[in-house]
Amino acid sequence: MSAYQIHPDAHMGRVQLKVSQIERSIRFYRETIGLTLLSQTSTTAEFGVSGSGVLLGLEEVEQAIVLPQQSVTGLYHFAILLPDRVSLGTTLRHLAASGLGIGQGDHAVSEAFYLNDPDGNGIEIYADRPRSEWQKDAKGEYVMGSDPVDVQSLLQLAGPWNGLPAGTVIGHVHLHVGNLPAARAFYVDGLGFDVVLHFGGGALFVSAGGYHHHMGLNTWAGVGAPAAPANAVGLRYFTIEYPDAAELGAAVSALRAAGIEVTDTPEGPSALDPFGNRAMLRVS
Template sequence: MASIHPAAEIGAVRLKVSDLQRSLAFYREVIGFKFIKEMGNRAELSASEGRPLLELEEIPGAAALDRRRTAGLYHFAILLPSRKSLGLSVRNLIRHGVYFGQGDHWVSEAIYLNDPDGNGIELYADRPRDQWEYDARGGVKMGTDPVDVEGLLELAGDDPWSGMPSGTKVGHIHLHVSDLAASRVFYCDVLGFDLMANLGDSALFVSAGGYHHHVGLNIWAGVGAPPAPESAPGLRNYEVLVPDRAALDEVRSRLAGADVPFVETREGSQLEALDPSRNAVVVRVRS
């Protein structure tokens, strides 16, 4: 079974929100994204390089959502380039009075919070790969211990926070799904991600190129959880970037071979499909 190209990674995430201006203020002032442009009910945000990392779409009259009972976004994860940049972000959260959770996952240190609509966000910094440990099957070892928050703040010191630094990207996305086995088939056998770790029979972590995970999948909202309503805030879609048309052609071939419906756009350089829980995935050639 062929794997997806090892250079594949997560691209932009597109979220539905109930109030565009409120969300823009949050993602700029609290998270640190840079504004690119606004287009009617949508807006694009980036880190310092200007490549869109987040698109917000206002849904008029968006209904509140109980995310513990539907498939969809658990969180999207913003990978910061250093531990110090994570410390600076933590200090900014504290200054804004934002509640956050945290977890040291051995391969990374992570901070968790929600946007004004309850969309989950992770801010994290990886440990060097030569510090990651692996099990006998080659899977990466991940757990959850307390983060040394005081150490992060000490590392940040009094340096100014100026938002997302150069090198910031979306490191991974984590989804509630309705069927873990069907999700494994879609993400591993069809898209071609490699299984890197599992958490009993409740969560899987898959990646390209040996990364700890590009996609997390869990059934914590319940087996058979229905898709979130279209009118609710949450995930519109997310991108998987591949380096060239040959890598995209391999994904296209596997989708067709598995009879998974997909739509081609951008003159065939982009594919969009739904996973078994109806989470939308856009696979495209990196610009």
């Protein structure tokens, strides 16, 4: 087991998705979700918010296929973290007007809403409660549940809709994996995340710096679920951002010491987990 522990200021960055129809996805993420389109080509697009870098990248794949939900490893959802509860209420009112199906959950540490993009890629939009209100159990793990959200009090906070606000970030990424021991070996022993919650018998939450989770890892697609083929819509990669080059170098060294192959790419060092999920590592 590696002694490496991820830097407490590490956090999630850009999420890159594969889609089947780029123009349809651009309309959805700009008009329904409220992200700002930063750049586009005939087959790609990049989104952020005011003052941010790229939070979401899209790429259209040829002969794209959409697989049944929870049938392969890969993306369960990526989570857009809003800066405050007012922003969540404003966004909720906008989403409700879209007519899309929206799931919800009061997770004690946060309030969250769930929906899918046109290709079925899962999205969570949430706001955290203050850290001072987060509770831990006797084992030192965060207490999280999935109670109904107080929707009415959120809607009462709603202000004018102008898209997602400055300060919006990618809060976490939740993945389907094939088994939890191998996932733990990669994300905890390799990447150095801390375990913060065992959720039932089929999910593990890990984080840096005491956050409630930067990564969710679950076997809800089935233990031993296969990886998706290359032309399936879904996750191309997610990004972990480090505070400086020294911390990035330490992370790469720890992965290699754990026997995990690290590939240098134009976007930065990259590693595949045992289930085909790609982690891109970069400096914030």
